[in-house]
Amino acid sequence: MKYALSFALLTCLPCIAVTTYAEPSQKLPAHQIQVAAAHLTTRIEWQKFPQLNYNNHDLKDSPRSAVVKVQSDEQGQIRSAHIQDSTGLQALDTMLLNAVKASRVKPHISNGMTVPIIGYQVFNFKLTTDAEDLCQYPFASKQWQSQQKEKQTDFKYLSQPILTIDPDDLTTRARTVKFKIHTDKQHRIDEVKILKSSGISTIDQALIHELKGTKIATKRLAKTLWLYKPSSFKDEMQFKTDFCTS
Template identity: 50%
Template sequence: MKKILCLSVLLGFPLSAAYSAPPKKVHQLPAQSIDVLPAHLTTRIQWAKFPQPNYSNEDLNQKSRAAIIRVFADENGNVQEATVEESTGIQRLDQMLVRAVEKAEVKPHIEGGKPAPQIGYQAFNLKLTDKNAGNCAYEFNSKVWQAQQNEKRTAFQYLQQPALQLDAEQLNGHDRTVKFSFKADKHGGVKKIKIRQGSGIYALDQTVAQALSGSQISVKRTARTLWLYKQSSFKDEIQFKLNRCP
């Protein structure tokens, strides 16, 4: 009887020990979080490379048009999405504007020391050109361009006169001056345009910047100026006088 009792106790011991053993520790990885900044909302997009839609009177269907394009750009300024917020009324013309925006580049927005994606809107006013009316139109006769034409010494030269589309109505009855600066890549391509002193009319300032975008300059290469393209800003200004309208 005693042997049976001892055997029962021995058989029950491992089972009791198993139940009394402390639970194993489960190692959990620390929680990880990804710091993603929300898209910055703006009504005025700062462009590094402006949209440049090419259109004709036929594209406008013989009528001035306006449109607003919604733009989403990533933290690097690359346009990821462009959609029509307000249409010109012509689908083909809308798509022309969308493609122009997709090829453009937005100046990165810095928030909290980090670049952030952006969502904004770009308005377009597409004006019908009346070739028979003799409209008063201004060309890109900036301070540097005029000095260049007179063979005066300048810090840089435009390889070609930037194409400007501006008429007297856009001056809104006053003389206007736009002062600007920009940088250039190693090939002389104009980039990072900045309006230093605006005309007081945002659309006019953008028109000047659009004319500059895609332009090229040349700088006389010397030992002193080999680094100019990357480290220096080039300055210029342009005046629009009502009494000097061609």
């Protein structure tokens, strides 16, 4: 009896094995991963323009320029920066690369998707000019001019900063800077981001330096006066070639 049962089980094992082997294996669904190609540009739009403080000693008493190759991810974070054309000074190149790596670019949008960027940015470094040779350039942004004409605006500057500009920076053509300001709880400008550079770093830096600390006024509803909400606004300013020479 035991023998017969064992024999019956043995004769069924091949059937079980065959049945198991014959079942089709389950396959996981295939997922297609789309990897967008990087956008190549020679006109980088910056969310946070590289901030570099330097003096004549850093330039070894000679004007300098450089071209930096920049690679970012889809969010605008700088992933790598390399000197394409050197300033001729290793220490200055290093300072420049550190400033670029701490900045952010505006992501490029293609077919509704943000894609990485590979771009090139030119930087010019000029020697500091004696104070008596500098030009006092009144702040006259697009927003400022609108409020002077009593047009309705989202915010108002409560004072007019005076920028110190080197006249040589405006000899070739007019320069335009697009920027975004951010205010603190006291409605003072505590951050200035360059969205589109003038192409001259000293002009950009003069604008940033003089705007910081300036107070603005914004429209608030009576029922929300007790709430604090950080404010950010965009503006732009053109620097004319004939202002400092007239």
